[in-house]
Amino acid sequence: MRVELREKEARLFQDLKKALAESKKLAGNCLA
Amino acid sequence: MKGTPYDFFVQWHLTERCNLRCRHCYQSGRVSELGYEEIRRAIDNVSNAIRGWVTEYDMQMSPSLHFTGGEPLLRQDIFEILHCARNCGFSSSLMSNGTLIDGDMAERIKEAQVSDVQVSLDGLEATHNSLRGEGSYQRTLKGIRNLVARGVETNINLTVSRLNMGDTGGLVRLAEELGVSAIAFSRLVPTGRGSKLSNQTLSRVEVSDFYKKLREYRGKSRIVVTSRDPLAAIAEMEGEIPQSEMPIGGCAAGISGVTIAADGTIMPCRRMDLPIGNIGEVSFRELWAGSPVLWSLRRRESYHDGCNSCRYWSVCRGCRAIALAFARAEGKEDYLGADPQCPYGGKS
Numbered sequence: 001m002r003v004e005l006r007e008k009e010a011r012l013f014q015d016l017k018k019a020l021a022e023s024k025k026l027a028g029n030c031l032a
Numbered sequence: 033m034k035g036t037p038y039d040f041f042v043q044w045h046l047t048e049r050c051n052l053r054c055r056h057c058y059q060s061g062r063v064s065e066l067g068y069e070e071i072r073r074a075i076d077n078v079s080n081a082i083r084g085w086v087t088e089y090d091m092q093m094s095p096s097l098h099f100t101g102g103e104p105l106l107r108q109d110i111f112e113i114l115h116c117a118r119n120c121g122f123s124s125s126l127m128s129n130g131t132l133i134d135g136d137m138a139e140r141i142k143e144a145q146v147s148d149v150q151v152s153l154d155g156l157e158a159t160h161n162s163l164r165g166e167g168s169y170q171r172t173l174k175g176i177r178n179l180v181a182r183g184v185e186t187n188i189n190l191t192v193s194r195l196n197m198g199d200t201g202g203l204v205r206l207a208e209e210l211g212v213s214a215i216a217f218s219r220l221v222p223t224g225r226g227s228k229l230s231n232q233t234l235s236r237v238e239v240s241d242f243y244k245k246l247r248e249y250r251g252k253s254r255i256v257v258t259s260r261d262p263l264a265a266i267a268e269m270e271g272e273i274p275q276s277e278m279p280i281g282g283c284a285a286g287i288s289g290v291t292i293a294a295d296g297t298i299m300p301c302r303r304m305d306l307p308i309g310n311i312g313e314v315s316f317r318e319l320w321a322g323s324p325v326l327w328s329l330r331r332r333e334s335y336h337d338g339c340n341s342c343r344y345w346s347v348c349r350g351c352r353a354i355a356l357a358f359a360r361a362e363g364k365e366d367y368l369g370a371d372p373q374c375p376y377g378g379k380s
């Protein structure tokens with residue numbers, strides 16, 4: 001993976017982990 | 033201890049072939065479909081991304097694949113696909129119209145160890161048949177009964193519009209009688225064949241009243257009565273204002289799920305017909321990390337017309353598919369504007 005993309009991914013997962021720690025879930029699952 | 037699992041899901045359309053021709057279907061025409069080997073490689077592609085996230089970010093994952101169509105049971109290789117998904121560590125489910133589920137099919141579904149089957153039921157008999165075709169209601173009910181009789185976790189999903197909202201109470205009672213575990217309600221997205229029904233979508237007031245009523249049914253019912261609609265999340269807040277600035281609920285697009293169409297096209301959501309790649313041509317991990325469309329869905333500042341300043345943004349973000357469908361009806365290609373059916377509009 002390109003360095004720039006890897007940095008974006010790292011930022012994304014940092015945010016996701018923080019949100020998960022805060023709320024125990026991230027989003028709904030509107031399967032339809 | 034890695035913390036709370038990241039529920040990541042793919043809604044996977046294996047085919048656009050269907051034995052029904054529902055008036056409100058979001059599909060508009062048939063596209064080619066991937067063969068078994070292509071699907072196996074595609075499952076590997078998603079699986080590789082998840083392994084990477086676990087290894088590099090110490091994420092605890094709870095990944096799931098939800099196979100649908102068209103009608104997924106029209107695929108002769110559906111059970112091989114379910115087997116492959118399980119072998120790759122995914123929990124899997126089926127989303128079906130239920131009409132092809134006779135006793136033998138229900139038995140095979142049970143043996144496939146799916147987590148659940150979601151069956152579409154769009155009203156009581158007259159309403160359902162007017163939307164999905166004469167005779168379909170009884171066939172769907174038979175399918176549900178066959179699944180429940182074999183202990184397969186079964187739930188009902190209804191696409192709500194003015195055409196069927198009057199059936200809600202009767203449907204909750206029917207769901208209880210059938211012995212399903214849950215009944216869920218989704219709003220009609222006027223796209224595909226369903227674009228002809230845009231005048232049947234609910235108004236803001238009707239949406240608000242509908243979710244109030246749903247809460248009343250839930251209070252009285254012995255089964256789960258729910259809506260996974262982002263706007264329903266606001267109704268659940270009962271006036272409480274979320275403190276988070278990050279997505280912690282609401283629309284899953286860009287946050288915790290994607291759709292893969294029958295030909296491999298990847299979209300943020302199936303009802304949001306916005307291709308961002310093809311699973312046969314891209315690294316899924318790179319796409320999830322780099323897609324500008326997915327990033328726009330993750331960032332409050334991308335949104336406009338009120339959603340960006342809404343106090344409920346972190347738990348809602350509106351239905352992006354409905355926002356896009358209404359914008360397209362006005363000739364605009366905009367998926368980040370206000371949800372036109374939002375009755376809450378809670379600016380901060």
